[in-house]
Amino acid sequence: xxxxxxxxxxxxxxxxxxxxxxxxxxxxxxxxxxxxxxxxxxxxxxxxxxxxxxxxxxxxxxxxxxxxxxxxxxxxxxxxxxxxxxxxxxxxxxxxxxxxxxxxxxxxxxxxxxxxxxxxxxxxxxxxxxxxxxxxxxxxxxxxxxxxxxxxxxxxxxxxxxxxxxxxxxxxxxxxxxxxxxxxxxxxxxxxxxxxxxxxxxxxxxxxxxxxxxxxxxxxxxxxx
Amino acid sequence: xxxxxxxxxxxxxxxxxxxxxxxxxxxxxxxxxxxxxxxxxxxxxxxxxxxxxxxxxxxxxxxxxxxxxxxxxxxxxxxxxxxxxxxxxxxxxxxxxxxxxxxxxxxxxxxxxxxxxxxxxxxxxxxxxxxxxxxxxxxxxxxxxxxxxxxxxxxxxxxxxxxxxxxxxxxxxxxxxxxxxxxxxxxxxxxxxxxxxxxxxxxxxxxxxxxxxxxxxxxxxxxxxxxxxxxxxxxxxxxxxxxxxxxxxxxxxxxxxxxxxxxxxxxxxxxxxxxxxxxxxxxxxxxxxxxxxxxxxxxxxxxxxxxxxxxxxxxxxxxxxxxxxxxxxxxxxxxxxxxxxxxxxxxxxxxxxxxxxxxxxxxxxxxxxxxxxxxxxxxxxxxxxxxxxxxxxxxxxxxxxxxxxxxxxxx
Ligand SMILES: Nc1ncnc2c1ncn2[C@@H]1O[C@H](COP(=O)(O)OP(=O)(O)OP(=O)(O)O)[C@@H](O)[C@H]1O
Ligand SMILES: [Mg+2]
Numbered sequence: 001x002x003x004x005x006x007x008x009x010x011x012x013x014x015x016x017x018x019x020x021x022x023x024x025x026x027x028x029x030x031x032x033x034x035x036x037x038x039x040x041x042x043x044x045x046x047x048x049x050x051x052x053x054x055x056x057x058x059x060x061x062x063x064x065x066x067x068x069x070x071x072x073x074x075x076x077x078x079x080x081x082x083x084x085x086x087x088x089x090x091x092x093x094x095x096x097x098x099x100x101x102x103x104x105x106x107x108x109x110x111x112x113x114x115x116x117x118x119x120x121x122x123x124x125x126x127x128x129x130x131x132x133x134x135x136x137x138x139x140x141x142x143x144x145x146x147x148x149x150x151x152x153x154x155x156x157x158x159x160x161x162x163x164x165x166x167x168x169x170x171x172x173x174x175x176x177x178x179x180x181x182x183x184x185x186x187x188x189x190x191x192x193x194x195x196x197x198x199x200x201x202x203x204x205x206x207x208x209x210x211x212x213x214x215x216x217x218x219x220x221x222x223x224x225x
Numbered sequence: 226x227x228x229x230x231x232x233x234x235x236x237x238x239x240x241x242x243x244x245x246x247x248x249x250x251x252x253x254x255x256x257x258x259x260x261x262x263x264x265x266x267x268x269x270x271x272x273x274x275x276x277x278x279x280x281x282x283x284x285x286x287x288x289x290x291x292x293x294x295x296x297x298x299x300x301x302x303x304x305x306x307x308x309x310x311x312x313x314x315x316x317x318x319x320x321x322x323x324x325x326x327x328x329x330x331x332x333x334x335x336x337x338x339x340x341x342x343x344x345x346x347x348x349x350x351x352x353x354x355x356x357x358x359x360x361x362x363x364x365x366x367x368x369x370x371x372x373x374x375x376x377x378x379x380x381x382x383x384x385x386x387x388x389x390x391x392x393x394x395x396x397x398x399x400x401x402x403x404x405x406x407x408x409x410x411x412x413x414x415x416x417x418x419x420x421x422x423x424x425x426x427x428x429x430x431x432x433x434x435x436x437x438x439x440x441x442x443x444x445x446x447x448x449x450x451x452x453x454x455x456x457x458x459x460x461x462x463x464x465x466x467x468x469x470x471x472x473x474x475x476x477x478x479x480x481x482x483x484x485x486x487x488x489x490x491x492x493x494x495x496x497x498x499x500x501x502x503x504x505x506x507x508x509x510x511x512x513x514x515x516x517x518x519x520x521x522x523x524x525x526x527x528x529x530x531x532x533x534x535x536x537x538x539x540x541x542x543x544x545x546x547x548x549x550x551x552x553x554x555x556x557x558x559x560x561x562x563x564x565x566x567x568x569x570x571x572x573x574x575x576x577x578x579x580x581x582x583x584x585x586x587x588x589x590x591x592x593x594x595x596x597x598x599x600x601x602x603x604x605x606x607x608x609x610x611x612x613x614x615x616x617x618x619x620x621x622x623x624x625x626x627x628x629x630x631x632x633x634x635x636x
Contacts, residue, residue, distance in 0.1 A: 057550055057630045078554055085552025096547045096634065100252040112241050113552045157551070 002069040003030040004165050004196045005054055010063035012049055023049050025219040026063065031165070031212070036191040037198045038207040041216035047200045048169055050216065054198070055088050055167050056080045068164055085113045089158030091168035095150045097142040103153040104129060104138035110161050128160040129153075132186070148179035155186065159195070166190070168199040172206060184209055242560035250565055253537075257569055260526075260533050264573030264613065265580065267523030268606045272581025274515035276596035278508055280585075284594035285504040291435065292497050293371050295468060298475060300461040300482070303493045317489040322448075323455045324485055328463070331481045334474035335463045339367045342447055343459035349440050350415045351403045358399045358440040360416070361459075362447030370464050373436075378425035379410050389445030394425035396437040416442065417450050433593035471496065526573065527613040530566045534621035538562070545625055546633025559626035566618030567611060574610025578603045 012024040023046045031037050041047050052058040053065065056072055065072045067087055075083065097106045104125050111121040129138050132152045142150055151171065158166055168187075172180040188209060191197055199210065207213050213224050250257045292299070302320040305311035325340050344360025365386045367373065381392055393414050400409040403423070413420040427436040448456060465474045475494065482492050538545075545558055581603075585596040 052631050055550065078556075081549070081552055081554040084550065085554075088550075088552070090550050092547075092634070096543070096550075098544050098547065100249070105248075109548070110551045112244075113554075113557070115241075 001032065003032050003066075004035075004068060005198070006030040006064075006066045006069075007054075007060075008064040010050075010053065010060045010065055012046070012053060012058075013061045023219055024053075024060070027221050029214065029221060031196065031198055033196055034191075034194050035196055036187070036209075036211040037214065038210035038212070039198065039200050039214045039216055039221070040202055040204070040207045042202065045216045046219050047202075047216055050221075051167055051169050051198075051200050054165075055090055056084050085110065086161065087164040089161065089163035089166045091151070091155050091158050091166065091171045093170035093173040095142070095147075095154045095174070097150060097154055097157070099142055102139050102141055103134060103145065103149075103156075106142070106153060107138075107157045107160050110157060114161060124160055128156045132156045132159075146179075147175055148182055151175060151179070151183055152186065155183075155190075159190070164196065166195055166197045168197070170200055170202075172201070172203070180206075238554075238557055238560055239564075242557055242564050246561050246564040246568060249561070250568055256533060260529050261569045261573035261576070263526030263529045264523065264570045264610050265526075265577040267519060267526045268574045268577025268610055269580035270522050271516070271519035271609070272578060272598060272602055272606050273584050273596070274512065274519055275602055276581065276585055276598040277592075277594075278512035278515070279597040279599070279602075280592070280594040281508050281511075282505070283597055285501060285508065287430070288435070288504075289497050289501045291371060292500070293462065293464060295496070295498055296465045296471070297370060298463050298465065298471075298478065298494060298496050300463070300478075300492050300494050301459065302457065303491050313489055314491045317486050317491045318455075320458045320461060320492050321455045322458060324458075324482070325461060327485055328478065328481055332463070332474060332477050334465050334470040334477065336466045337366045337370050337464040339364055339370050339462040339464075340444060340458050341367070341460040341462070342444060342456055344416070344440075344442070344447065348416055349399075352413070352415070356399055356402055356414070356440075357438060358395065359438050360440045360442065362442050362444045364444050367441070367462075370462060374428040375425040376428040377408070377410060379422075381424045386443045387445060389443050389449050391419060391421045391446055392424045392443065393421045394427060394441045395423055396427045396434075396439045397429055398432055398437040399440055400426050414440065416447075419450055421446075431590060431593075431595075523609065523613060526570070527617040530569055530614065530617035531620065533569075534562065534566050534618060535624075537565075538621045538624055542628055542633045543636060545628040546630040549628065549630035550634065555626040558628070559622045562622035562625040563615070563618045566621070567614040570610045570614030570617065571607070574607045574613075577610065578606045581606065 007027050007029045010024060010027040010029075011022065013020040013022045015021070027050065039047055039050065049058070053060050056067070060073060063073075067083060070083075072080070072083065097103070098109070101109070107125045107128060108121050111124060116124070125138070126135070129135050132155060134149060134152055134156060137145055137149060137153070142153070145153070151174075155166075155171075172183055175183060184206060187197060187199070191211070199206070201207050214221050215224050300320060303314070305314050322340055325338050329335070329338055340363065342362040344362060347355055349356050349358045349360050365383045375394065376397065378394070385392065393416075395403070395409070395414070400423070403409045403414065404412050409423050409426070412423050414423060415421070421442060427439060429437045431437070463478065465471050475496070479494055482494070483490065486492065548558060549555070582598060585598055588596065
């Protein structure tokens with residue numbers, strides 16, 4: 001079976017003036033459908049850099065990256081946007097809900113980008129909000145709900161289009177311990193329901209719940225037990 | 226996952242961008258209104274100005290026709306502008322009634338001559354006291370040459386007019402003060418102590434019509450009561466038989482007047498076209514100036530939009546980055562941003578059009594001339610505001626499209 005994500009000798013360097021600063025030194029990694037993975041590493045080790053590449057927001061300097069077998073590095077900007085719209089569900093540490101849209105409008109947005117009809121959108125948004133326990137919060141603005149609810153809305157926004165993969169960068173970084181475990185429960189459930197999930201964290205407690213774990217250090221990544 | 230190519234974002238692009246930009250503008254209603262107001266006032270000023278200018282032009286054309294149109298030439302005594310001229314003119318007689326008879330013989334291109342004497346201020350009275358009126362004493366042909374129409378009249382004949390019977394035709398404003406309640410026809414005016422019967426009322430367009438305050442009496446009657454042998458004329462009009470003969474008629478007239486006046490150039494000769502051209506130039510200069518002012522207003526409106534959009538852009542960089550991460554194509558963000566400024570300027574422009582129409586609706590009869598707006602003006606108002614919105618919105622829209630999602634979300 002083709003993995004959902006696969007990288008081969010993926011390298012990324014930032015350029016400060018003429019000087020190349022290598023951040024990722026040839027990463028070989030793959031995640032199969034339905035798997036729940038976690039990437040750990042100290043600050044500055046290149047976790048976000050990798051996640052941005054996996055999320056098709058950034059391009060690797062060299063190597064190969066495949067999403068469901070499709071080569072990504074050669075895609076045009078527009079095709080990348082389309083790939084993000086269909087295949088990638090992002091969850092951010094700081095939620096990043098649009099502050100002037102209600103929770104349901106936030107969740108609806110990715111479906112609009114996909115050109116899905118209004119009736120269909122309504123149905124999908126309601127289902128997803130219900131699934132995440134936000135059925136009665138849809139008309140609230142992000143500032144009107146708690147941090148945990150915000151993050152659940154952000155997860156709903158990522159999930160609503162049924163993406164190939166859910167990518168989460170420190171999804172519990174801004175949450176207290178009770179809401180953290182709430183969100184982690186949610187990830188467990190989503191995993192059981194068959195979603196493919198990859199999260200980034202530097203907390204061992206978070207990583208331990210995933211099915212597969214990698215450590216990234218100085219731009220090299222290896223799978224750990 | 227929703228399969229590739231199921232529905233294309235591009236086809237929904239503009240509509241979606243429109244919905245999202247409306248959402249954005251609605252959440253900043255106050256800011257949107259203030260930004261749009263600048264465009265509104267600019268467009269309204271532009272339309273108000275051009276409607277006034279066009280109204281003035283209409284008015285000038287009407288005046289032109291009232292003065293007899295292209296075929297009428299007019300002569301008037303030149304006033305001296307220097308000491309030298311003054312002493313020169315004192316050796317000449319000025320424009321006099323006796324000139325008319327001589328000119329009639331020597332300028333065959335003309336088919337009608339209308340001498341006009343001006344009556345002194347305060348000469349025209351009613352039984353109650355002085356009347357506000359501009360008195361003109363002239364010949365019967367004046368009715369025909371100037372195309373004067375009467376609103377109402379008693380029967381009176383050319384013969385009676387030319388033989389100097391005591392009668393007068395007056396404007397409606399004079400009529401109102403002569404006899405506020407009943408018809409002034411048949412009532413008496415008093416000029417130089419002698420009663421004159423009102424036999425007609427001029428037809429006018431408004432009280433600003435030059436004939437509203439006019440009082441016209443037979444030239445021969447006025448000569449008789451003034452008992453001056455060869456009275457000076459305020460104006461002498463002559464109608465050229467045909468348009469082709471205007472240049473030659475003008476030249477010959479000039480020559481003959483010089484001859485009669487012993488080579489002293491003390492008479493001004495002009496065609497109505499000269500006058501029309503003069504007033505057209507005045508209107509043109511005026512509208513250029515006001516256009517410039519309106520343009521400056523519009524420009525500051527555009528700068529306002531640009532300013533707000535750039536500020537909004539930097540406040541929303543993170544959001545734009547998030548949208549990109551969620552799959553929004555750059556083109557959508559471009560359209561969204563551009564539509565925001567187009568909506569602001571376009572609705573400002575539409576309301577400005579509405580405001581620009583108002584003077585025409587409510588001031589029409591309070592102004593000396595009627596403001597006149599055309600559909601083209603309105604279309605131009607909207608087009609200018611949309612053009613402005615595009616110009617002001619382009620830079621912020623391009624920047625929005627170029628936002629780097631990774632950079633934006635790191636901030
Ligand atoms: N745009 C950039 N230009 C230059 N260097 C960069 C840029 N972005 C990141 N880096 C560098 O790349 C390295 C990896 O950064 P990255 O953000 O991926 O780390 P991280 O593992 O996510 O850290 P954290 O846990 O603090 O989020 C860091 O040393 C960082 O300074
Ligand atoms: Mg990071």
